[in-house]
Amino acid sequence: MSKAKISVSNLKLWYGNNEALHGIDVEFQAKKVTALIGPSGCGKSTLLRCLNRMNDRIVGCRVDGNVLLDGNDIYAPDVDVVELRTNVGMVFQKPNPFPKSIYENIVYAPQIHGMVDKTGMDELVETSLRKASIWDEVKDKLHEPGTALSGGQQQRLCIARTIAVKPDVILMDEPCSALDPIATAKIEELIDELKSEYTIIMVTHNMQQAARVSDHTAFFYMGDLIEFGNTSDIFTKPQQQQTEDYITGRFG
């Protein structure tokens, strides 16, 4: 395997007194798509949210262990979460564009981070939207509200918005679960294009989706990482009984 972009070692997480992750060790490869699968409540979304410290805001949430991004511990005391999140972007389950224009949705983050001056804005908007394969659909209505788009378009707008910050890693938390099959197909196609430039880690409930788009797959169960490996291996010859039971639909 090539060099790890993110490596997680012995990661434990508590919500209050409830231990939700019991010592996870996993490495995510650069410029690959890794799918996190498992039944509801298994900890896959929790792990995902650890990777850009979105869990910080949850009251009573405590983390122990190491998460290294390019060899640097993201939980070290001098780490600025804001900087971290510009490197590790996130796309959420439900499309959540800001109730502003499409243009403003894209330029918001680059503006607050001072990444681009006024003259570069238009160009940034176009490249971001193009990369998210939505430019042709919205180029004539850039100043209309993002919330007026269809669900699939909104999700691609959210991806474009994330790309505009130029992150290395994009986390996707069930990005297609609120979308219809056609919109889902478009997002999957997009993910396939994006992996040439970005490290993508996605949570999904849909095993066909994991099989279709990911290079690696991690199976979680009850807060433990049960199995991790190449997607083709996991789906054809799983090493663990639990993994096999899950992917063959015996539970979950």
Added chain:
Amino acid sequence: MMTTADVFTWFISAIASLSIIAFVYARFTAIKIEQQEGRLHSRPNFFGWYAVSRLCVPTLGLAFLYSIFHMAGLINSNLLLFCVSFGAGFIYLFLGLKHLHKDFRARQAVEKVSRRLFFLAALISIFTTLGIVFSVLFEAFRFFTIVPLWDFLTGTSWNPDTAFLIGAGRDEGGAVPEFGSLPIFAGTFMITIIAMLVAVPVGLFAAIYMSEYASHRVRNMLKPTLEILAGIPTVVYGFFAAITISPLVVHAAEAFGLQADFTNALAPGLIMGIMIIPFISSLSDDVIRAVPQPLRDGSLALGTTHAETIKNVVLPAAFPGIVAAFLLAVSRAIGETMIVVMAAGLRPNLTANPLEGVTTVTVKIVEALTGDQEFDSAFTLAAFALGLVLLIITLVLNIGSTIVVRKFTQRYE
């Protein structure tokens, strides 16, 4: 000599203009650094705000300290105020300007200050409570050094007129002032009871009708209309009770061969009850609608009528919420001032006859504190003692309603 208002104006203008200068300076410095050395950790605006916070925090803090000492009468020098507070602000600002370099985390610094600012704002509500408690407690305590607590709580005669003379040092051997508050509380409770006798049945049935019988459209019209009743200022109700309702009550009493005072307890009680109707109806409407539909369906499926379902299933389920609304309404009635000041009497009267004039706690507070005040006379201080009792009663009622809601509300999940 500058007046306080002048000092205030000068101070605010000075700190505002200096803040603008500090902001612009720091922002431009940041932009210059960015051009020379590359991308900054924080945006230039944060550097500006950082400079403003370095200037304002010590300046405003010291000015605040100064005002406390000034109010305590310890210092009185505008020069001192300006020199010390702005001096400290400048020193702190200049020390802070050294931080203006590429990797300085101005954003974190500004966020910390602003979070503290929000926290300070939240503290003001605590200080308001403390202010009310202590202002009432302190003067009430002075009152109880003059009048024994026991006499105040159990005495049946309120006759403070001579206290004012004693306070002014002109006691000419008249009657001893009496501060028995029993008739005042009796009057308060009588008017409250009358009000609740109007508000509870009307409010509750209005709520039942709106939530159980009325169509969505009718309800959406009725609810705001009823709430107009709560939006009418109490001074208006007071005028209406005194000018329109009181004479009506007197005439009606005459028709029955009874004698009624123009300052009878009935008129303010009735009007206060009407004022409280929307209070009861809105809160009850909310709790009745919160009763889950399956509960009603279950009852109706057993063959009960709509009214039986409401009486046997819906109201018992909503009961804690209704009791809480009732307690809050009682506290509102006891604390209500203008209606009783304008329509009830001034003379303390221990009676059970609602056609006679009675007086209330709030009336006596207003009477004692409007016009001449002597803060060493029991007459003025009595207002604070009455205020203390009023505060305790309302707090107990409010906490009681919270407990009722917490302890007895059923969870349906």
Added chain:
Amino acid sequence: MSSPSNLKRRYRADKRFKLYGIAAIAFSLCFLTFFFVDIIGKAIPAFEQAYIQVPVTYNEALKSNYNKAIPKAYRRLVSKAFLRTLPQKLEAHPELLGTTQPEWALANHRVDQFLKQHEGHGLKKKYRSKVEQLYQEDKIEFRFNANFFSRGDSKMAENAGVLAAVMGSVLVLLITILVAVPIGVMTAIYLEEFAPDNKFTQAIEVNINNLAAIPSILYGLLGLAIFINVMGVPRSSALAGGLTLALMTLPVIIISTRAALRSVPQSIRDAAYGLGASNLQVVMHHVLPLAFPGILTGSIIGLAQAMGETAPLLIVGMMAYIPEAPSSILNAATVLPAQVYTWSSESMRAFEERTAAGILVLLVVLLSLNALAVYLRKRFEVRW
């Protein structure tokens, strides 16, 4: 199985129960109608005022005693408010000296009330026929009472208006808004977006709910003891009143702002955090703008409440006799509801209709404010 007669009885009980509900609603609506009809009926006469045509003689004697300007028979019919302007008028127009001009003068409130046929008008018997005769000759006429809106309080009922009280209300409310809205909004932001979940935060929350239930008159005691006695704010001033009302309005604003902040969906915050916005930026750029309509509505409702409030203002002395609009927030001032209160305790009959008219002005403003709040809520309501 229940017998048919039993069922009939139960259905009758059912009908009766519904009728109680209708009766309760009907009672409230009837009262509301009766109330508005009564107040408007009492207020309407105040918007008309009698004016009387008198021959004014501009002579030297007028300068020292303005009563000498008009014939004796008229002196009890014309308002002093008119007569006392004559010396200045003569000074401004010296050419009038020695002439006699017929002029329309503000009639005395007794004449006004007598012609409006109000009981207790107080016009002496000997003047009545004269007044009636003048009215027949069109030497007395009723005009729109513009003075009511352009004058302050006056001991002469015919000259009393709401202007000083309205200006006082504006000043007081301005202070209330400037103090209560920023502090209230900041408190709500702290509690919703920043506060750690600990005992102290819970204490603040409980405390705010208690504050909302404390009777307004106790805020008056606070204002008197702290603002006036300790901090030395002048008694009766708009500043004392405004600060007192600000503390009283604070819980209303905090509670409604918190509700508005809470209605902004978590997904918007997630989106902004995910893009690397800081805590403060999420609040300032996203949450606050989206909650703004709700905050505005809550502030307007709090403001309307403060505007109708009287009791705490009486305690801080804002029921003084104020004939002129206050020129600064440190000067003695009165507010509209306090003016209503002072007029209502005047014995002159003409003040009763002015009280009702003052109430009408107050109600129109308050109901418009509340309607505005409802409109804004409907207009900007966002469904997520």
